[in-house]
Amino acid sequence: MPESARTARDTLRETLVHLGGAPLQGGLYVCANAWEPYVEEAAHRLGAHGSLTLLTTTDLRRGDTQEPAELARRLWPLQEIADRYHRLGRIARPRLARLTGPAELSSSALLTIAVELAAELTRAMEPDPLLPPQLLPRPWPGTRAREQIAQCWAALYERDQGEARPVLFRLYADITREAADRATR
Template sequence: MTEHIEIPTRMLVHALIREDATVDAQELYAVANTLGMSDQQVRLCIKRLVADGRFTHQGRGRKAQLHATADTMRTLAPNADFVRHAFRQDAGLAPWDGVWHLAAFAVPESARTVRDSLRETLVHLGGAALQGGLYVCANAWEPYVEEAAHRLGAHGALTLLTTTDLRRGDAREPAALASLLWPLTEVADRYHRLSRLTRPRLARLTDATALSPSALLTLAVELAAELTRAMEPDPLLPPELLPRPWPGTEARELIALSWAALHERDGGEARPALFRLYADITREAAERAAQTGRNAPRRG
């Protein structure tokens, strides 16, 4: 029996945003019901999202249409950038240049909300705290950090710098530093879970059994949810800084094969914007894997 995947209702709504920034309520309720969510659960989630300014709402019930706000749509692009970068790393196309990227800020207590938001953003972008107000990342994150600082009104309090000489105590070897600064065991466990949950869904997508459009969309939502869960805490460290073998590589390969199979099943018809972004990225990765003889998923 395929292991159940728990999907927050808010994540489902975000996953079903189409390229015109709309969510069709009929489709939303249908997929939600397939995933075991009640209509009341969906209605309450929509109400909260509208109240939070994430969506506007037209119509009633299953005939309604949600419109994602500009801020909501803006969050899709960076996520796609990170997924694309991860697959480039897996393919050996993004070698590390040995540069550490640092960001420091000094925001007063009177602007605690801004300070907390900037701190959360730096961690989300793959940063690790070195000490109060000083964060480090192994990737060139400056455009994302500056965009966030401008948006929060804290750009004047931000300092950016790079170095090739980073030490913590006696640790200075890059891989040793990475193991000290980031929770790599937790991240690896999430990728092991992603692989475990993806394999049976890939089997469903690649066998000869017919699948309805609703079933295909449900599988896509489940895969997107688990990929998001795995990648959210992942700092996307270069392979040179990670334990080998790194479970994220295999998990993303399985996801790439699943999305390639999904693309074949639905004929490339219109799908939510997030899926189209992920599908394009992972299909390219699957094609690279096939060309290099890595198209058969590894067991472990």
């Protein structure tokens, strides 16, 4: 993109990272997931679609590194993301205990727990490129932390009977629905 479109270029680059992309070099990004429709939509919105080049490959090498899991480790900040998920788990565990315990919880206590969980889930997931499991270290803390959040969300929904569920939290219900279904089976 030309220098005259710097703002659009910078915004598109931020969008690529937000969508899970990792910069390879000067304007070249890679993603482990199919993201073309989202990238094209962003480029159209920014008036940059004419400058966009898309390429797919299953043969990526950086230097001598070509093993997919090692490439992922080098391209994305997996340890930082793992640390955020560890924190999410530390936050979720005591809240899950409160939500599944016998003590009564007021609507304001339920809302407080929901806000705390939503904030920590956002903090953990925003930098996560959601790589396929085969590219992640095992065990991946994100899997367990998201399951704990889903259990919390299911318990929160059961506790509040819809009274304290702001529309804002529907976003988080979508994120955790699958794990919540597994947790309640």
